[in-house]
Amino acid sequence: MTATTVETVGLSQGTWNFDPAHSEVGFSVRHAGISKVRGKFTDVAATLELGPTLGDAAVTATIQAASFSSGDDNRDGHVRSADFFDVEAHPTLAFTSTSVSGDEGDFELTGELTIRGISKTVTFSGEFNGVAVDPFGATRAGFEAKTVISRKEFGLTWNAALEAGGVLVSDKVTITLDVAFVKAA
Numbered sequence: 556m557t558a559t560t561v562e563t564v565g566l567s568q569g570t571w572n573f574d575p576a577h578s579e580v581g582f583s584v585r586h587a588g589i590s591k592v593r594g595k596f597t598d599v600a601a602t603l604e605l606g607p608t609l610g611d612a613a614v615t616a617t618i619q620a621a622s623f624s625s626g627d628d629n630r631d632g633h634v635r636s637a638d639f640f641d642v643e644a645h646p647t648l649a650f651t652s653t654s655v656s657g658d659e660g661d662f663e664l665t666g667e668l669t670i671r672g673i674s675k676t677v678t679f680s681g682e683f684n685g686v687a688v689d690p691f692g693a694t695r696a697g698f699e700a701k702t703v704i705s706r707k708e709f710g711l712t713w714n715a716a717l718e719a720g721g722v723l724v725s726d727k728v729t730i731t732l733d734v735a736f737v738k739a740a
Contacts, residue, residue: 565686566605566696571736573601573616574695578734580618584706584727594625596648603696603736614652614664620645645671659683664700670709677702679732694738701731 581595601616620642623634635642652666653676664679681700688694706728 567694567738568605568607570739571603571605571696572739573599573603574735574737575599577695579731580616580734581731583729583731592625592630594623594631596620596622597624598622601650601734601736609655609657609662612652612655614650614655614666616650618648618650620648641671650677657681657683662698662700668704668709673709675704675708677704679730681732695735696738697733697735699731699733701729703727703729 575598578599579595580599581593583591583593586592596618598619599616599622601614604613606612620640621635623631623640625631625634634640637644640648649669650666652664654663654665656663660683662681662683664681665676667674668677679700679702681698684697684699686694686696705726707726
């Protein structure tokens with residue numbers, strides 16, 4: 556099988572910078588077994604380096620843990636505390652890719668995700684949304700991807716038992732990416 560070149564999917568080799576104004580790094584987790592809490596991280600920095608093929612691509616990202624936002628100040632404060640992210644001791648989350656594979660539309664991005672100083676291999680399944688030149692001459696590329704992690708594997712073990720059985724916060728957390736990158740000049 557021939558490797559998919561970056562030009563095949565409309566991209567060009569080189570450095571692409573994360574566009575925080577047009578991106579969202581989000582999450583969802585089941586709460587009390589009956590609903591999902593959704594939120595996002597608002598302080599994210601990332602770089603996409605593209606070589607000749609998709610297999611040569613590399614992604615690095617750093618997320619400021621204190622930028623966690625679910626829309627509820629009390630919950631956000633609790634999640635930033637030592638019960639969850641412990642932002643004082645672990646101010647950042649990080650991702651470094653180890654492989655990228657795919658074709659013109661779909662891709663898999665595998666790498667090391669680090670939360671609370673614990674690194675685990677995760678794979679995001681995603682879709683390439685295309686490339687466009689904006690009215691200001693910047694070349695932009697869009698991607699969507701998601702993965703599901705076990706928060707316990709990253710040391711996020713706090714929970715509370717429910718009277719009817721079960722726990723307050725599910726172990727499974729879905730991480731969603733709806734991101735744009737801008738080709739560096």
